[in-house]
Amino acid sequence: MEESLNELLGPSIFLLVLDLFLECQCQWMNLREVARRVGKSPGSVSRAMKELSERGLVMDCKVGKVSVVYQLNYENEKVQALMSLRKALERKEANDR
Numbered sequence: 001m002e003e004s005l006n007e008l009l010g011p012s013i014f015l016l017v018l019d020l021f022l023e024c025q026c027q028w029m030n031l032r033e034v035a036r037r038v039g040k041s042p043g044s045v046s047r048a049m050k051e052l053s054e055r056g057l058v059m060d061c062k063v064g065k066v067s068v069v070y071q072l073n074y075e076n077e078k079v080q081a082l083m084s085l086r087k088a089l090e091r092k093e094a095n096d097r
Helices: 005-009 013-023 031-038 042-054 077-096
Strands: 058-063 067-072
Touching: 013 031, 013 042, 013 067, 013 077, 031 042, 031 067, 042 058, 042 067
Parallel strands: none
Antiparallel strands: 058 067
């Protein structure tokens, strides 16, 4: 089974959400979809999304009057480093099998 950043670094909604975006790199998701996929409340995920957006790890885009969708900011250097780390962990896990 693939080890997530959340499992590797310890439990955190921030890491759960970040790992979801690393897994679904090109997909735009609204807050409710992110919350559903990570199994947490929209209120909890909202705080993590704000922090991820402020750090430049995800991009947000307003859709309509109030809806916002998010996507991984794969142009961010930190995101690129995290993507490399995730790929290295996947390769190591595949080799360990």
